Amino acid sequence: MLVDMHVHTIISSPCSFIHPEELIEWAREVGLDALCVTEHDEVEGAMVAYELGKQRGFSVFRGVEIYTDLGDMLVFGLLRDAPSWIVPFEELWREVREVGGAIIPAHPCRNQGSLFEILGDEKAEALLRRSDALEVLNGGTNREYNRLAMEIARSYRLPGVGGSDAHHLAQVGRCLTVFQRELENEEDLIEEIKSGRCQARYIEEVPSLRKTQGGEKK
Ligand SMILES: [Zn+2]
Ligand SMILES: [Zn+2]
Numbered sequence: 319m320l321v322d323m324h325v326h327t328i329i330s331s332p333c334s335f336i337h338p339e340e341l342i343e344w345a346r347e348v349g350l351d352a353l354c355v356t357e358h359d360e361v362e363g364a365m366v367a368y369e370l371g372k373q374r375g376f377s378v379f380r381g382v383e384i385y386t387d388l389g390d391m392l393v394f395g396l397l398r399d400a401p402s403w404i405v406p407f408e409e410l411w412r413e414v415r416e417v418g419g420a421i422i423p424a425h426p427c428r429n430q431g432s433l434f435e436i437l438g439d440e441k442a443e444a445l446l447r448r449s450d451a452l453e454v455l456n457g458g459t460n461r462e463y464n465r466l467a468m469e470i471a472r473s474y475r476l477p478g479v480g481g482s483d484a485h486h487l488a489q490v491g492r493c494l495t496v497f498q499r500e501l502e503n504e505e506d507l508i509e510e511i512k513s514g515r516c517q518a519r520y521i522e523e524v525p526s527l528r529k530t531q532g533g534e535k536k
Pocket of ligand 1: 424
């Protein structure tokens, strides 16, 4: 199952130009099987896309991208808005653990250096020990830093996931996650991530997908 795990829509992310209706049609056309909508600190966009997906027969999984003192976290299984202040990672991690959700550092090496350079060794270690997976392929991050994130995931034995971090329609699917089985719902998604039965891929590594980067369609 091919899933773009990190998409922003215009509903809750003012920095995005993607309307949920167009998103679902586009994702289907690209060849994705499902999408995760992960807005900045708010779940409304994910809810809207989820309902629309149900009506149109396309799987949308709901998540949220929460800004913490240790960077942006993709969170699944905890469906609520983040407060307007920077959430302490430790607090968020406890809450996610209590509900059996998954917490995944987004773009851990985003064009500023590795996670260790950004946070320092101690904080980076603590973060990696508590994470359920790492976003090793992020569509908004250059390939060198994605490679670095992949190396970190490997050495900490963390599952790696991929997501486009799309803010424009043409970016949807540029990075994605391949799951070994069909996912019916968010519980399945969380279970498969935690068990590591997933792999991050660039769009061109999956021959069945259409390359839409930059609006170019084949
Ligand atoms: Zn982010
Ligand atoms: Zn994002």
